[in-house]
Amino acid sequence: MGSQTMSGTAAPERTPARRRAGAFANTRDLPMQSCPIDPAWIRAGEPQSRAALHSRAVDGLACTNLWECTSGTFQWYYGWEETVVILEGKVQVTSADGRTHALRAGDIAYFPANTTWLWEVDGYVRKVAFCRRQVPFMLRFATRALARLNLASRLGEAGGAALAALRRLATRAGLRDTSALTLLMTLPL
Template identity: 55%
Template sequence: MALKLMLASALAIAARAVPYTVMPPRGKTFVAHSSDHLPMRSTPINPDWIVAGDPQARTAEHSRGHDDAALTAIWDCTAGEFRWYFGWDETVMILEGDVHITTEDGVERVLRTGDVAFFAGGTWASWRVDTYVRKVAFLRKPFPKPVAIAYRLRNMFRNTGTQQGIAA
């Protein structure tokens, strides 16, 4: 553990010493679509995850970050109950309908139109859709643990004594 901390500290210091320059983006720098006009494609739920009913899911990719570590998509689903594994960190905003969520630790919540929720990557949740739900999903690949520690250390050293905004 101490060796990992020392390595992470060394990486954080090295990262701080390298001047930060913004690379010009490749490809599209602005993407805007009406969520109602994106082409939806069938994305079946893993049959082993389905608890009840015959939920039919569809997805439309809206945009993807240049580093492939972030993705925005529209997703919808018909009635049914299923477990869902979140491989990426995911923030959702319900656009239409509602869904009953039960997390691994037993927290139950109904998400309705306009509600926003966050699901950490590497976790499971149970979803019960009574009629239909449509959401926008903002996904981000979590950093591997050593990189995440180095990133946090870098931010800790960088932000010492300063008040930073949300985009810092």
């Protein structure tokens, strides 16, 4: 969860071939490890949390975790974007501007990166968290262009037309050497 994500939890070693095969587990079978909440964040109670890493994206920019916590109130800083699905229990979350939401089993919520939310856990909560690092602002254009090029390469002839159009745009934008676009098409996302 957030910047204090389960990134410290050891992930099973995965070869590139195993990553392409997927990751499958039952939430009851993942080995949970202690994931203490920063004491400076705790506002009330003695919440105890545990977590397990399910999977990590090949590019290292995303991961899926299981997280659970006992009763307590705490501030949580999200260094990553996080989408959660509540599996058990309930929690009330409040944004810095005072918006409050009650989340129960079956609810889904999104927490933007670089935000702080107050969590009030009433008894117990268990969730799946889908965490994603933000791509730095200056790299977002390159990331989107690479994604389009990768898609174009998979579209065959239509992809060639898309590449030609991108080359024309790059030339109009003042880029003199567009041969790098051809190389980018061969790189996986």
